[in-house]
Amino acid sequence: MTDEMKILILFAHPAFHKSIINRALLDAVRGLENVTINELYENYPDFFIDVEKEKKLLQEHDVIVWHHPFYWYSAPAIIKEWMDLVLQHGFAYGRNGFALQGKWAMSAVSTGGRQEVYTATGANHFSVNQFLAPFNQSATLCRMRYLPPFVTHGAHTITQAEIERQAAHYRELITGLRDGKYTEKDFENIEYSNHLTLTNA
Template sequence: MSRTRTLVVVAHPDLRGSRVTAHLADAIRDLEHVTVHDITAAYPDGRVDVAREQQLLRDHDTVVWQFPWHWYSVPGVLKSWMDQVLTHGFAYGAGGTALQGKTLRLVTSTGGPADSYAAGGYNRFTVAELLAPLDATAHLTGMRLAEPLVLYGARTVSDEDLALHTKRYREVLAA
């Protein structure tokens, strides 16, 4: 029986300057069935090799979008990648079945604490509500959206809590 192949698309505008996203990406690089793909480093000019990216998606069973939460959405680099790669005829629409049956998992971190992402909280909405557009994207492309893995309070997370979150991330990818 073959192991599920996982593509982790890391989207951070400054991965070298990142504590959380860089740490999480580094912590999974040694997993045999995981391909870690830093799209900011791969395409510093923003011009994506669409054929290459679409082939990477075809070659993997699970797709992870790993990113810091920016302005209630994905960072611009991931949005641009999505716009260029998830095209009609490939990801959706007539003949667009390349992603059907795959799993999409979101791995993200927020600056604010968990209680700020509640109906009465500072941000007014839950993370699940704010992730609705990505849920719709998974649905349109025929992917199953797995339970998101969210690290709240990334700016102030302790080393111990980051280590626990990292352990959980590795467990999720290894499952």
């Protein structure tokens, strides 16, 4: 990737007025140069997604972040609608679909469940990375490099101090991506992108 990257955050929270975690995370990256926040529920309250506008946004950015709370082990519905409509054959994938080739993609998710329930022996049986397989493979089909997710666990028990720490790490990750601080190698063999900022903090 180039030294300076443009980041597109596709944000979806259907009850943003009640959000604590994602509000803090989003506020931490608001107003950053070369970081575009696209609030899908706010922009498309009726779900009529402006496909051409979204395709243009994708083309103008280097890193695409799907940022949302975990809903039913996946994303809120508008993210799926966005994928269904915007990631078109001949644009995003297929024999003539190269628009996203070489870009990076990442999920930034918050979960109600703590990390220990997202294990083979835990209540949710699968890891967050396993649940995110459709995002991983969709990005791969679109010739993008899917990075490990940025995850905030334990929404119901997390403290305000931990939320603020997470928000600071999210800001560090997004600015690091923007400033070309990371290479693809940095993301190898790590479960969550959180680890990159936590170890450097």
